[in-house]
Amino acid sequence: MADIVVKTEDVVKEYRMGSNILRALDGINIEIERGEYISLMGPSGSGKSTLFNMIGALDRPTEGQVYIDGQNMSQLSQRQIAAFRCHRVGYIFQSYNLLHVRSAHGNVTLPMIFAGIPEKQRNEKAEQLLDLVGLGDRMYHLPDELSGGQRQRVAIARALANDPSIVLADEPTANLDTITGREIIDLIKRLNTDQSVTVISATHDLKMLDVSDRIVDIRDGLVERIRNRDEIDIEVGEVGGEGE
Amino acid sequence: MQQRTPIQEQIDLPFVESLRISFQSLKIRFGRSIITTAGITLGIAFLVSVWTNNEIGLALQESGRQSAINTFEETTEKGISTKDIWLIVMSLIVCVVGIANSMLMAVTERFREIGTMKCLGALDGFVVRLFLLESGFQGFSGALIGALIGTLGAVLLGLKDYGLDLFFYFPLLPAQPEDGTMQLGVIVVILLGCILGMILAVIGSSFPAWRAAKLPPAEAMRTEV
Numbered sequence: 001m002a003d004i005v006v007k008t009e010d011v012v013k014e015y016r017m018g019s020n021i022l023r024a025l026d027g028i029n030i031e032i033e034r035g036e037y038i039s040l041m042g043p044s045g046s047g048k049s050t051l052f053n054m055i056g057a058l059d060r061p062t063e064g065q066v067y068i069d070g071q072n073m074s075q076l077s078q079r080q081i082a083a084f085r086c087h088r089v090g091y092i093f094q095s096y097n098l099l100h101v102r103s104a105h106g107n108v109t110l111p112m113i114f115a116g117i118p119e120k121q122r123n124e125k126a127e128q129l130l131d132l133v134g135l136g137d138r139m140y141h142l143p144d145e146l147s148g149g150q151r152q153r154v155a156i157a158r159a160l161a162n163d164p165s166i167v168l169a170d171e172p173t174a175n176l177d178t179i180t181g182r183e184i185i186d187l188i189k190r191l192n193t194d195q196s197v198t199v200i201s202a203t204h205d206l207k208m209l210d211v212s213d214r215i216v217d218i219r220d221g222l223v224e225r226i227r228n229r230d231e232i233d234i235e236v237g238e239v240g241g242e243g244e
Numbered sequence: 245m246q247q248r249t250p251i252q253e254q255i256d257l258p259f260v261e262s263l264r265i266s267f268q269s270l271k272i273r274f275g276r277s278i279i280t281t282a283g284i285t286l287g288i289a290f291l292v293s294v295w296t297n298n299e300i301g302l303a304l305q306e307s308g309r310q311s312a313i314n315t316f317e318e319t320t321e322k323g324i325s326t327k328d329i330w331l332i333v334m335s336l337i338v339c340v341v342g343i344a345n346s347m348l349m350a351v352t353e354r355f356r357e358i359g360t361m362k363c364l365g366a367l368d369g370f371v372v373r374l375f376l377l378e379s380g381f382q383g384f385s386g387a388l389i390g391a392l393i394g395t396l397g398a399v400l401l402g403l404k405d406y407g408l409d410l411f412f413y414f415p416l417l418p419a420q421p422e423d424g425t426m427q428l429g430v431i432v433v434i435l436l437g438c439i440l441g442m443i444l445a446v447i448g449s450s451f452p453a454w455r456a457a458k459l460p461p462a463e464a465m466r467t468e469v
């Protein structure tokens with residue numbers, strides 16, 4: 001039987017702006033299996049980030065339920081939600097969202113500080129993770145002293161700090177050039193296969209297609225279709241790497 | 245659907261850990277911290293100079309010195325004149341608005357940081373505590389410097405008005421002259437200035453920090469400054 005990590009049930013998100021109501025998500029139903037690499041594809045404004053926020057407990061749905069590891073997220077206390085963000089999920093953002101007052105190393109240790117991990121242990125873990133993402137020689141640089149690709153690597157190391165079961169990535173390559181973007185995708189894919197982390201990535205980067213197990217096409221807040229790996233391979237040939 | 249280990253409750257951080265994080269933040273953002281602190285310094289310097297100037301005036305008037313009485317003649321009957329009260333109230337308002345404004349700016353530009361920390365597992369209370377510590381420290385050091393500058397300013401003004409007599413009758417300590425007016429003395433004024441600066445800085449930052457900490461992280465991180 002499939003082991004479902006993430007399940008959304010008729011998730012609706014409305015944003016209220018004055019008297020206007022914008023329905024960013026219009027009833028999303030998806031199930032994601034443990035260890036999958038899922039790409040949420042869709043044009044800008046289709047609701048990818050909004051769905052990302054719902055799955056990652058960074059915002060609450062207006063209607064519907066999100067289940068992670070079988071747990072209904074709307075039933076968690078504030079403290080449980082904080083613990084969930086700390087332990088279960090690693091977040092990677094388009095704009096890196098590193099704390100610019102902390103070094104690469106300091107950024108990676110922060111989630112471990114919140115988890116109450118002793119200093120010596122978290123320092124070692126941070127060094128190990130920064131090595132893993134190829135930043136062993138830049139550990140004590142501040143984010144301002146790093147390139148975009150390097151910053152995203154720090155963000156990836158930070159996302160892995162507390163051994164999450166899910167990594168959520170919101171357009172992780174959108175601010176990077178093609179080659180650097182490719183490297184970041186390969187790195188995330190490597191975590192997915194080597195450490196069997198479930199990866200859910202919002203993107204409109206077609207380079208993401210060939211590493212994905214499934215692709216969820218989102219349009220106007222709805223799931224338009226879900227494609228499997230074998231269907232994708234054919235289409236990659238057809239599309240030939242054209243951008244959105 | 246399988247149920248894995250249930251989600252536990254997030255722990256509170258030890259106080260030293262918060263202290264370390266807040267001081268590191270102050271250190272790295274030194275330039276910005278100085279600007280925020282300077283806002284506090286200015287407000288308190290203005291308030292303390294007006295206030296101390298007034299204390300000096302009262303003390304020298306009390307001493308019965310002719311020079312003092314001459315200077316005070318037009319504006320003073322006995323004790324604090326309405327003009328002085330007006331000046332003190334005005335400087336207090338300038339001080340409150342100035343500090344609240346610099347703290348609000350300092351917190352607003354850090355909404356994204358607040359949202360990010362919450363993504364990594366920070367509790368709302370931790371975020372507020374962080375800002376409380378940072379602003380408390382900034383408030384106290386800024387106010388102390390401001391109070392000293394303000395006192396120096398008042399002393400220079402006093403020297404101009406009363407000459408060296410100022411030092412013979414300098415109102416360092418609290419006094420209660422016969423006519424019933426209360427003189428706080430310069431030391432108390434400096435102390436009050438420091439406490440006021442610290443309280444204003446803490447309120448001015450922890451209120452917006454609390455509001456930001458309550459926001460879902462997605463919203464806090466959307467704020468671009």
Ligand SMILES: Nc1ncnc2c1ncn2[C@@H]1O[C@H](COP(=O)(O)OP(=O)(O)O)[C@@H](O)[C@H]1O
Nearest residue numbers: 015022024042043044045046047048049050051
């Ligand atoms: N906090 C918000 N307030 C108002 N509207 C929002 C907010 N967040 C997103 N939206 C709107 O919701 C829609 C979906 O946005 P988003 O999920 O960011 O799309 P994507 O990530 O696919 O580009 C867009 O029309 C966007 O303008």
Ligand SMILES: [Mg+2]
Nearest residue numbers: 048049170171
């Ligand atoms: Mg988006």
